[in-house]
Amino acid sequence: MFRTALLVAAKDLRIELRSRVLLWQVVPFGVVALLLSGLALGPAHAGNSSAGPGLFYLVTLFVALLMINRSQAIESTPGTKASIATLGLDPAGVFLGKSLALCVELWATGLVLLAGAILVLHTALHGALVALPSIGVTLAAMAAAGTLYGALTAGGDGAATLLPVLTLPAFAPLLIAGERSFSAALHGGALWEWWVILTVALVAYLAVGVLLYGVLEES
Amino acid sequence: MMKQLSQRLLGPVTLVLLGLTFWLGLWVTPPDRVQGNLVRLLYVHPAIAWVALYVSFGTATIASALYLWRRTRSYVMDRIAHCSMEVSVVFIVLTLITGSIWGRPTWGVWWAWDARLTSTAILGVLALGYLALRRANDDPALRARRSAVFAILSAINVPIIHFSVQWWKTLHQGATVFTSSRTVLVHGSMAWTLLFSFVGFTLLFFWLLRARYRLEIKREESSSAQLDEALASRRSEGAF
Numbered sequence: 001m002f003r004t005a006l007l008v009a010a011k012d013l014r015i016e017l018r019s020r021v022l023l024w025q026v027v028p029f030g031v032v033a034l035l036l037s038g039l040a041l042g043p044a045h046a047g048n049s050s051a052g053p054g055l056f057y058l059v060t061l062f063v064a065l066l067m068i069n070r071s072q073a074i075e076s077t078p079g080t081k082a083s084i085a086t087l088g089l090d091p092a093g094v095f096l097g098k099s100l101a102l103c104v105e106l107w108a109t110g111l112v113l114l115a116g117a118i119l120v121l122h123t124a125l126h127g128a129l130v131a132l133p134s135i136g137v138t139l140a141a142m143a144a145a146g147t148l149y150g151a152l153t154a155g156g157d158g159a160a161t162l163l164p165v166l167t168l169p170a171f172a173p174l175l176i177a178g179e180r181s182f183s184a185a186l187h188g189g190a191l192w193e194w195w196v197i198l199t200v201a202l203v204a205y206l207a208v209g210v211l212l213y214g215v216l217e218e219s
Numbered sequence: 220m221m222k223q224l225s226q227r228l229l230g231p232v233t234l235v236l237l238g239l240t241f242w243l244g245l246w247v248t249p250p251d252r253v254q255g256n257l258v259r260l261l262y263v264h265p266a267i268a269w270v271a272l273y274v275s276f277g278t279a280t281i282a283s284a285l286y287l288w289r290r291t292r293s294y295v296m297d298r299i300a301h302c303s304m305e306v307s308v309v310f311i312v313l314t315l316i317t318g319s320i321w322g323r324p325t326w327g328v329w330w331a332w333d334a335r336l337t338s339t340a341i342l343g344v345l346a347l348g349y350l351a352l353r354r355a356n357d358d359p360a361l362r363a364r365r366s367a368v369f370a371i372l373s374a375i376n377v378p379i380i381h382f383s384v385q386w387w388k389t390l391h392q393g394a395t396v397f398t399s400s401r402t403v404l405v406h407g408s409m410a411w412t413l414l415f416s417f418v419g420f421t422l423l424f425f426w427l428l429r430a431r432y433r434l435e436i437k438r439e440e441s442s443s444a445q446l447d448e449a450l451a452s453r454r455s456e457g458a459f
Contacts, residue, residue: 169345
C-alpha cells in the first residue's frame with residue numbers, strides 16, 4: 001500500500017513539476033485572492049493582524065478547490081483509470097498517494113500565502129512560525145478530504161460546480177479549528193484543543209479514505 | 220400481521236403523541252421562571268433537532284454503510300438513505316427556524332455566530348449536497364456508491380455539532396436531559412412534555428420516511444414503465 005502511495009504521489013508531483021500549473025496558475029490566483037481580501041476589508045482593517053488567520057485560511061480553501069479539481073483531472077485523462085485497473089494497484093495506496101501529492105502542493109502554496117499574509121496583512125512572523133505545525137496538519141486534513149471529495153464528484157454532471165458545494169461545508173470545521181489555532185499562536189491561548197480536533201479530523205479522513213476509496217473506483 | 224398493524228398504527232400514534240405534546244406544552248405546563256412563555260418553544264425545538272441530527276442522519280449513515288458492505292448491499296438501503304436524507308433536510312430547516320424564533324427574543328438576534336447554529340447550518344448544506352450529488356449521477360450503482368460514501372463522510376460532522384457547545388463554550392445552552400453529570404435538569408409536567416415530544420417527533424420521522432420510501436418506489440416504477448413504453452414505441456416504429 002505504502003509503495004503504491006509513493007509511486008502515485010511521485011507520478012502526480014512529476015506531472016505538476018512538468019506542467020507548472022501550480023506555479024503559473026494556482027499560486028498567482030492565491031496571491032490575487034489574498035490582495036482582493038485585503039482590499040475588501042479596507043486599509044484600516046486589512047493591516048490588522050487579527051484578520052490575517054481567517055483570510056489566510058479562506059484563500060487557502062479556494063486555492064485547495066482548484067488543486068483538487070486539478071488532481072482529479074489528472075486521473076480523468078483517457079486510459080488512466082483503465083491503466084490503474086489493469087495494473088491492479090491497491091486503491092488505498094492510490095488514495096494515500098494522491099492525498100500525499102495534494103498535501104505537498106498545498107504545503108508549498110500555503111508557505112507562499114503565509115509569506116503574503118505576513119507581508120500584506122501584517123501577520124506577526126513569530127506567531128506565523130508557531131502556527132506552522134498546525135497549518136501543516138490542517139492542510140494535510142484538507143488534502144485527505146479533498147482527494148475523497150474529488151473522487152466523489154469526478155465525471156458527474158457539473159463536477160466543477162458540485163465540488164465546492166460538497167467540499168466547502170466539509171472543510172468548515174477544519175477552517176474553524178485552523179483559524180483558531182493560528183489566532184492562538186498569534187495572540188496567545190490554548191492550542192492543544194485545536195490540535196486535537198485537527199488531528200482527529202486528519203485521522204478520520206485518512207481512515208475513511210483508506211477504507212472507501214476502492215468503492216469509489218469500482219466500475 | 221404484527222408488521223401490518225404497527226404500520227397502520229404508526230400514523231395515529233404519532234398524531235396522538237404530537238397532539239399531547241402541543242396540549243401539554245401550550246396549556247398544561249407552567250411558564251419558566253427565567254424564560255417565561257418562551258420555554259414552550261423548547262418542547263419542540265430539541266426534539267426536532269434530535270430527529271434532524273441523530274435519527275435521520277443516523278439512519279442515512281447506517282443505511283449507507285449497509286449499502287457499501289457487500290453482504291447487505293441492496294437498493295433498499297440506498298433508497299432508505301436517500302429518503303432519510305430528504306426528511307433530514309426538512310428537520311434541519313425546522314431546527315434552524317424554531318431555534319431562530321427562540322433566539323430573537325432571548326439573544327436579541329435571529330442569527331448568532333454560535334458554534335452549534337453554524338455547524339447545524341453546515342450539516343444542512345451537506346444534506347443538500349448529498350441530494351445534489353444524487354442528481355449529478357445517472358447510473359444507479361455509481362449514484363448509490365458515491366452518495367453512500369458522501370453520507371458517511373458527512374456524518375463526521377455530527378459529533379462536532381454535538382460537542383460544539385462544550386468545545387467552543389458559545390451562546391447555545393448545554394444539555395438539559397443528557398448532561399455530563401447524568402443529572403436531569405427538567406422535572407414534572409415539563410419532563411413529560413419533553414418525553415412525548417421526543418417520541419412523537421421520532422415516530423413522525425419514521426412515518427414520513429415510510430411515506431417517502433413508498434413514493435420513491437412508485438417513482439421508480441413509473442420511470443421504468445415510461446422507459447418500457449418508449450422502447451415498445453421505438454420497436455413498433457422499426458416494424459413499419
